[in-house]
Amino acid sequence: MNIRDKDLSTAIDHREILQPSPFQARVDEHGLVQNWMSWNGYKTARVYDTLASEYFAVRSTCSVMDLTPMEKYRISGPQAKAFLNRLVTRDISNLKPGRVTYVIWCNDEGKVLDDGTLFHLREGDYRLCAQHHQLDWLLLSSLGFDVSIEHETHEVAALAVQGPTAFAVLTGAGIADLEVVKPFDNVARTLGDIDVMVSRTGFTGDLGYECWVDPKDALALWDAIFALKQQGLFDIRPIGLGALDMVRIEAGFIMPGDDFNTAETAVRADRDRSPYELGLGWLVNFDKPYFTGKQALIAERARPAKRQLLKLIIEGNKPPQDAFLYDSKNGSRIGTITSCVWSPILKTNVTLADVSFIDGKLPSEIWAEIYYQKELEWRATWAKCRISEKAFWIHPRSSATPPNNL
Amino acid sequence: MTKPVSVIIIGGGHNGLVCATYLARAGYSVDLIEARDIVGGGSSPYYFAEGYRTPGLAHVIYGLNRKICRDLNIDLSTIIGEVSTVALDLDGKHIRLARDEVFGSTLSSKDQDAYKTFKREFRAYTKALEPLMMNTPPRLKDMDRGDKFTLAKLGWSLRFGLGADSMREFLRVGGINIFDVLNELFDSPALKGALSVDAVLGQHMGPRTPNTVLTFLHRLWGERQNQLSLSAVSLVTAKLETAARNAGVRIKTSAPVKRILVKNERAYGVELASGERFSGDIVVSNADAKTTFLDLIGAEHLDAMFCHRVNAIRQNGDVAKLHFAVNQLPDFKALSDDKKDTRLLIAPDMRYVEHAFNHAKYGEFSEHPVLEMTIPSLADASLAPPGHHVLSVNASFAPYKLEAGWESSRDAFVQRVVETITNYATNFSDSIVATELLTPEDIERRFNIKGGHWHQGEMGIDQLFMMRPVHGAAQYEAPLNGLFLCGASTHPGGGITGVPGHNAAQRILRGVVK
Numbered sequence: 001m002n003i004r005d006k007d008l009s010t011a012i013d014h015r016e017i018l019q020p021s022p023f024q025a026r027v028d029e030h031g032l033v034q035n036w037m038s039w040n041g042y043k044t045a046r047v048y049d050t051l052a053s054e055y056f057a058v059r060s061t062c063s064v065m066d067l068t069p070m071e072k073y074r075i076s077g078p079q080a081k082a083f084l085n086r087l088v089t090r091d092i093s094n095l096k097p098g099r100v101t102y103v104i105w106c107n108d109e110g111k112v113l114d115d116g117t118l119f120h121l122r123e124g125d126y127r128l129c130a131q132h133h134q135l136d137w138l139l140l141s142s143l144g145f146d147v148s149i150e151h152e153t154h155e156v157a158a159l160a161v162q163g164p165t166a167f168a169v170l171t172g173a174g175i176a177d178l179e180v181v182k183p184f185d186n187v188a189r190t191l192g193d194i195d196v197m198v199s200r201t202g203f204t205g206d207l208g209y210e211c212w213v214d215p216k217d218a219l220a221l222w223d224a225i226f227a228l229k230q231q232g233l234f235d236i237r238p239i240g241l242g243a244l245d246m247v248r249i250e251a252g253f254i255m256p257g258d259d260f261n262t263a264e265t266a267v268r269a270d271r272d273r274s275p276y277e278l279g280l281g282w283l284v285n286f287d288k289p290y291f292t293g294k295q296a297l298i299a300e301r302a303r304p305a306k307r308q309l310l311k312l313i314i315e316g317n318k319p320p321q322d323a324f325l326y327d328s329k330n331g332s333r334i335g336t337i338t339s340c341v342w343s344p345i346l347k348t349n350v351t352l353a354d355v356s357f358i359d360g361k362l363p364s365e366i367w368a369e370i371y372y373q374k375e376l377e378w379r380a381t382w383a384k385c386r387i388s389e390k391a392f393w394i395h396p397r398s399s400a401t402p403p404n405n406l
Numbered sequence: 407m408t409k410p411v412s413v414i415i416i417g418g419g420h421n422g423l424v425c426a427t428y429l430a431r432a433g434y435s436v437d438l439i440e441a442r443d444i445v446g447g448g449s450s451p452y453y454f455a456e457g458y459r460t461p462g463l464a465h466v467i468y469g470l471n472r473k474i475c476r477d478l479n480i481d482l483s484t485i486i487g488e489v490s491t492v493a494l495d496l497d498g499k500h501i502r503l504a505r506d507e508v509f510g511s512t513l514s515s516k517d518q519d520a521y522k523t524f525k526r527e528f529r530a531y532t533k534a535l536e537p538l539m540m541n542t543p544p545r546l547k548d549m550d551r552g553d554k555f556t557l558a559k560l561g562w563s564l565r566f567g568l569g570a571d572s573m574r575e576f577l578r579v580g581g582i583n584i585f586d587v588l589n590e591l592f593d594s595p596a597l598k599g600a601l602s603v604d605a606v607l608g609q610h611m612g613p614r615t616p617n618t619v620l621t622f623l624h625r626l627w628g629e630r631q632n633q634l635s636l637s638a639v640s641l642v643t644a645k646l647e648t649a650a651r652n653a654g655v656r657i658k659t660s661a662p663v664k665r666i667l668v669k670n671e672r673a674y675g676v677e678l679a680s681g682e683r684f685s686g687d688i689v690v691s692n693a694d695a696k697t698t699f700l701d702l703i704g705a706e707h708l709d710a711m712f713c714h715r716v717n718a719i720r721q722n723g724d725v726a727k728l729h730f731a732v733n734q735l736p737d738f739k740a741l742s743d744d745k746k747d748t749r750l751l752i753a754p755d756m757r758y759v760e761h762a763f764n765h766a767k768y769g770e771f772s773e774h775p776v777l778e779m780t781i782p783s784l785a786d787a788s789l790a791p792p793g794h795h796v797l798s799v800n801a802s803f804a805p806y807k808l809e810a811g812w813e814s815s816r817d818a819f820v821q822r823v824v825e826t827i828t829n830y831a832t833n834f835s836d837s838i839v840a841t842e843l844l845t846p847e848d849i850e851r852r853f854n855i856k857g858g859h860w861h862q863g864e865m866g867i868d869q870l871f872m873m874r875p876v877h878g879a880a881q882y883e884a885p886l887n888g889l890f891l892c893g894a895s896t897h898p899g900g901g902i903t904g905v906p907g908h909n910a911a912q913r914i915l916r917g918v919v920k
């Protein structure tokens with residue numbers, strides 16, 4: 001068919017070039033605004049309906065998100081543990097089966113390649129979830145280790161169920177015994193006659209679970225959850241990557257590729273970042289067996305810090321998108337905002353920002369110069385920034401076990 | 407008095423011996439640990455058949471470095487001499503290549519004159535490269551003063567040592583292949599064939615392979631050093647060993663190292679296969695980089711990309727070594743017995759050499775192999791019973807990874823070699839009393855060199871200088887505190903020169919032990 005014969009609105013049809021997720025039939029039904037994007041080659045909704053309703057589903061009721069496109073690797077074999085401990089900066093030798101942990105890994109120069117979650121499924125059998133494609137690096141790192149590495153992104157369907165009522169929804173949908181599941185636990189459950197692996201993990205900073213099933217069971221899982229909505233018991237909404245980005249900034253989670261250049265993609269010297277420069281020094285453990293980048297990180301530790309990715313709360317209500325940061329009003333430029341959102345729940349601007357240190361120390365003041373428009377007229381303003389040590393938004397229910405049965 | 411720095415050297419090849427001797431003479435306490443029952447590595451004699459000995463894997467020694475012999479008081483007076491090359495001809499019209507002159511009835515006077523100029527010019531290039539050869543290769547990133555000084559000396563030497571015209575010519579030919587260069591200069595196919603062998607023997611390269619001018623220069627560099635007679639091969643190791651012992655090096659043989667002991671990113675000793683442990687302030691490995699990093703240390707103590715680079719080193723040998731015990735000398739046509747005390751080549755022209763290499767590219771051994779032969783028993787009668795002789799043959803190309811597998815191909819290959827020699831010396835096949843074939847696989851096993859590669863790694867331009875063995879370990883220093891490399895897998899590479907051992911010792915003595 002000639003492109004001119006096509007309806008222009010479907011001339012660039014993502015269905016033709018993007019991989020469908022096992023949830024695609026339902027995702028397409030809910031995608032009212034047809035706002036699609038590619039996530040690791042999958043057709044993924046940026047927004048299903050409205051950004052606000054999806055955001056508040058996460059913060060006030062229950063959100064459902066198709067996580068299948070997240071890169072997943074199965075790592076097993078006699079030396080799987082040794083291999084992983086050499087890969088990541090954290091000591092994972094005590095990670096027990098049934099537990100999950102957040103990890104980062106670096107190249108030889110101690111610059112971060114990616115972050116992700118590591119699931120210890122069974123003794124010696126692990127799943128590593130990563131933001132970006134990592135197969136090359138994993139295989140390259142496996143030299144000298146008796147380990148098997150398989151890319152299983154397409155073989156595992158995943159659904160994140162997050163929000164204050166997530167526990168009640170999953171329980172109501174028919175998954176039993178979730179009250180004993182602690183944060184970063186990973187358990188085997190059933191839903192009717194399907195096997196579901198449920199982990200108490202997420203990217204929202206709220207109470208939430210991630211459900212992992214065989215792709216053939218994907219729609220049954222989705223339908224069991226949304227059946228509760230049909231009954232009028234809960235407001236359950238699918239959310240897209242737009243709402244996820246809002247809540248992950250509130251929760252203070254960094255996004256490789258957005259908040260920093262991953263070491264593999266950085267071209268210019270100084271554009272890659274070490275764990276310390278990302279504020280992730282707490283993930284680096286020098287008292288464990290050797291890991292890639294250890295020598296470089298020990299050396300970096302001995303030098304004055306150059307910069308750090310900070311969580312900044314910015315005064316006022318002007319959006320500080322891509323703003324430059326200065327050490328005083330009209331002072332020296334010390335950095336930029338990498339991610340920002342007007343937090344509807346906190347009623348303030350929360351951001352992640354790449355800030356240079358002055359003489360090895362944090363600047364005593366940070367100011368953002370914000371450009372904004374009023375009726376097509378550009379204006380500039382100064383806004384004071386306050387460093388937040390903790391995540392901008394944390395709720396006690398996210399760590400309570402058992403969680404409230406709202 | 408402070409306790410001397412204790413050093414453990416893994417591997418007693420000539421570079422290990424040289425490095426050990428320098429360090430011991432500087433007051434270090436040195437233990438040298440060798441897997442085999444004899445030191446010398448590729449240049450140590452052994453019996454290959456009852457009553458017949460070979461001087462070792464190496465059968466000609468070019469260029470044991472002058473400075474090293476001087477520094478270590480190694481007396482070479484009894485073994486100094488020149489080994490010329492006879493390029494054999496089927497009809498007996500052999501040509502003889504000496505250091506500065508070439509002789510042969512088939513050669514034009516133009517070729518003979520061109521040879522003189524060629525050798526002079528090309529030796530001048532090797533002289534210009536000397537500042538680089540005898541020093542730690544400079545790092546290109548984060549240079550220190552020493553690095554800058556080495557580069558400055560090299561630049562000065564190339565520009566003012568050579569002069570503008572020679573430098574221009576050097577820069578023109580430096581990266582190209584020997585095939586083109588020899589065709590520009592000479593007419594005689596036999597002369598070109600013989601010269602091209604020097605550029606490719608021991609490498610996975612044919613005359614047309616880019617980079618073969620550099621490998622030729624590396625070989626030629628030896629001509630500016632001590633020229634040793636054929637008998638030197640079995641004697642030079644003994645001299646190096648004596649120098650080491652006199653300097654106070656403790657040598658332990660039959661002691662294969664199982665692993666290098668590492669704690670907190672520092673090498674602190676070695677563990678032998680027997681379980682015995684030695685600890686030292688520093689460990690120096692004369693083993694190749696792959697063996698050192700991937701086997702003796704292990705990936706779990708090193709960065710992932712570094713291990714990948716080491717693993718990717720091209721290090722598959724292409725030369726088989728054959729030893730023939732014979733009951734009479736091969737009767738090469740029109741070559742009297744007193745002229746056989748030299749290096750004999752079967753490489754009639756460059757096309758022959760290139761075709762021999764073609765097979766290696768596809769995992770086959772050469773149908774018509776290039777042969778480099780010596781008869782060491784002519785120089786040292788003790789190697790064979792009276793009247794009998796030993797023929798030592800380097801046969802190329804015999805790839806490490808033979809598609810058909812070496813196990814089932816050994817006899818066929820020996821037969822190819824025997825037939826090739828018999829074409830030139832008709833009595834040869836009937837004179838054979840015993841035969842030994844060392845394929846690159848055998849060389850790997852016997853001499854503990856990964857891939858059985860003579861030079862512990864291909865001397866390609868991407869694996870030379872500050873890239874040898876890989877960047878991150880090219881300054882004789884491993885990315886692990888207290889561990890150094892001193893073997894042929896480091897700059898400036900293979901050959902019985904002693905220079906890697908010398909440079910490594912200088913690097914260690916500069917005292918930057920972290």
